[in-house]
Amino acid sequence: MNIRLASRSDEDGIWEIFRAVIAPGDTYVFDSGMSREEAMAYWFGPGAHTYVAENDGRIVGSYLFKANQPALGSHVANAAFMVSPSARGLGVGRRMGEHCLDEARRSGFRSMQFNFVVSTNAAAVRLWQQLGFKIVGTLPGAFRHSQLGFVDAYVMFRTLGAETENDIESSGSTQFG
Amino acid sequence: MNIRLASRSDEDGIWEIFRAVIAPGDTYVFDSGMSREEAMAYWFGPGAHTYVAENDGRIVGSYLFKANQPALGSHVANAAFMVSPSARGLGVGRRMGEHCLDEARRSGFRSMQFNFVVSTNAAAVRLWQQLGFKIVGTLPGAFRHSQLGFVDAYVMFRTLGAETENDIESSGSTQFG
Numbered sequence: 001m002n003i004r005l006a007s008r009s010d011e012d013g014i015w016e017i018f019r020a021v022i023a024p025g026d027t028y029v030f031d032s033g034m035s036r037e038e039a040m041a042y043w044f045g046p047g048a049h050t051y052v053a054e055n056d057g058r059i060v061g062s063y064l065f066k067a068n069q070p071a072l073g074s075h076v077a078n079a080a081f082m083v084s085p086s087a088r089g090l091g092v093g094r095r096m097g098e099h100c101l102d103e104a105r106r107s108g109f110r111s112m113q114f115n116f117v118v119s120t121n122a123a124a125v126r127l128w129q130q131l132g133f134k135i136v137g138t139l140p141g142a143f144r145h146s147q148l149g150f151v152d153a154y155v156m157f158r159t160l161g162a163e164t165e166n167d168i169e170s171s172g173s174t175q176f177g
Numbered sequence: 178m179n180i181r182l183a184s185r186s187d188e189d190g191i192w193e194i195f196r197a198v199i200a201p202g203d204t205y206v207f208d209s210g211m212s213r214e215e216a217m218a219y220w221f222g223p224g225a226h227t228y229v230a231e232n233d234g235r236i237v238g239s240y241l242f243k244a245n246q247p248a249l250g251s252h253v254a255n256a257a258f259m260v261s262p263s264a265r266g267l268g269v270g271r272r273m274g275e276h277c278l279d280e281a282r283r284s285g286f287r288s289m290q291f292n293f294v295v296s297t298n299a300a301a302v303r304l305w306q307q308l309g310f311k312i313v314g315t316l317p318g319a320f321r322h323s324q325l326g327f328v329d330a331y332v333m334f335r336t337l338g339a340e341t342e343n344d345i346e347s348s349g350s351t352q353f354g
Contacts, residue, residue, distance in 0.1 A: 031248035069293065071208035072321045073330070110327075113316060115292070116246065137314015137332045139290060144249045150287075153250070155314045155332055 001092065003099045006050040006062060011040055013059030014052065014082075018043065021082045025146030027121045043080075049103065053092050060087035063096045065104045068113050077109040077160075093124075097131045105160040112158055118143045119152040132158045178269065180276045183227040183239060188217055190236030191229065191259075195220065198259045202323030204298045220257075226280065230260075230269050237264035240273045242281045245290050254286040254337075270301075274308045282337040289335055295320045296329040310335045 006014065018039045022030045030039070043064060044050055053061040061083040068078035079100050083092045104112055114133065117124055125135075137155030145151045183191065195216045199207045207216070220241060221227055230238035238260040245255035256277050260269045281289055291310065294301055302312075314332030322328045 025249060029246040029248055029250035034248075069206040069319070071206050071211075072202060072323075073206035073293065073319055075321060075327075076316070076319050111318065113319070116250065136316060139253070139313060139332070139334060140336070141288070142246075142250055142253050142290070144252060146249075150252075155316070157316060159317070 001060070001090075001095055002054045003051055003096060004054070006044075006052045008040075008044065010052050010059060010062075011036075014043060014062045015039060017059065017062060017082050017084045020085050026148075027118050027124065029116065029143065049107065051096070051099065051103070053096050055087065055090075055092075060084045060090070061092040061096050063100050065100055065107075065109075065112070067109075068115070075108075075110040077104040077107075077112045078115060079104070079112060093127055094131070097127060101131065101160060109160055111160055114154075114156040116142070117154040117156050118145065119154055120145060120148060125154065125156075128156050134158065178237070178267075178272055179231045180228055180273060181231070183221075183229045185217075185221065187229050187236060187239075188213075191220060191239045192216060194236065194239060194259050194261045197262050203325075204295050204301065206293065206320065226284065228273070228276065228280070230273050232264065232267075232269075237261045237267070238269040238273050240277050242277055242284075242286075242289070244286075245292070252285075252287040254281040254284075254289045255292060256281070256289060270304055271308070274304060278308065278337060286337055288337055291331075291333040293319070294331040294333050295322065296331055297322060297325060302331065302333075305333050308335075 015036050022028050022034060023032050025032055047066045048064045049066065050064040051062065052059045063079060063081040065077045065079040067074040068076045081093055081096055101112065114128065117128065133156040135154045136157040139153040141150035142153040143151050192213050199205050199211060200209050202209055224243045225241040226243065227241040228239065229236045240256060240258040242254045242256040244251040245253045258270055258273055278289065291305065294305065310333040312331045313334040316330045318327035319330040320328050
């Protein structure tokens with residue numbers, strides 16, 4: 001798997017994934033009827049560093065990071081990730097997550113914040129915890145899940161400085177597992 | 178004091194307050210060198226309901242509320258408030274806060290979230306707690322305070338349904354205090 005900076009010529013592949021990810025209404029706030037134009041305006045928005053993950057020349061995932069706030073809050077990055085439903089379980093999300101942490105650190109960000117992780121998206125919550133994020137806030141009923149109705153969303157956060165205990169645990173499980 | 182919907186003809190008064198509020202770099206993330214054009218693009222941004230508080234025909238404060246997220250998160254409002262430094266201590270913030278809760282409820286929002294209350298802004302934290310908000314998240318070092326360096330920011334949240342215990346306490350203190 002190769003992760004590289006995205007260009008606008010990757011839009012076809014990214015949009016295919018974006019549309020498939022938002023369709024069920026279970027992980028992202030976006031309306032499933034969102035237009036390609038709106039989606040790409042967000043994914044390649046002002047200040048966004050956008051990447052794609054390729055496998056055998058096919059785009060299997062994409063992510064972006066950017067400042068979560070302007071000026072006096074711009075040292076905290078925000079990021080968003082999407083994996084093709086057809087590529088789930090292959091570790092694409094984890095590889096992109098690790099890549100994103102490195103790239104954001106290299107860009108000078110001090111920490112990273114997810115504003116809205118749907119609490120019922122157990123795979124995402126677990127992955128981010130394994131990558132060193134902690135749940136620092138719970139937004140009661142903030143997500144209207146298409147199947148489950150109103151469910152909580154989490155704010156997740158980690159610093160990008162030295163390795164955290166979670167990093168050590170997770171690299172430990174790679175060494176010994 | 179009169180609170181009414183703002184129009185673009187209120188921009189002179191709003192910008193005077195906006196500029197004064199962001200100048201010290203102690204409560205909002207905005208750069209103190211932010212242009213009037215950028216500031217007004219935010220304050221009258223897409224989907225924003227923007228109000229001004231007037232006293233003797235002079236604008237002494239302004240606030241806005243809007244959806245905090247699109248589509249499946251659009252039942253949660255976000256809001257921002259600014260009070261003229263020359264009108265502090267007159268209860269302008271509290272009056273605008275109460276007004277905002279009513280208007281957001283009337284507009285169909287189920288709850289309200291502040292994404293970034295600077296933890297050292299004790300007056301704001303106390304006011305929002307008195308108006309029924311709870312700290313539901315702490316963002317470590319997320320604000321670069323001009324005097325204090327990196328300080329935490331809070332995520333604060335309340336539902337807009339029935340009266341909360343805090344509402345009852347605060348109206349109680351008005352009745353008996």
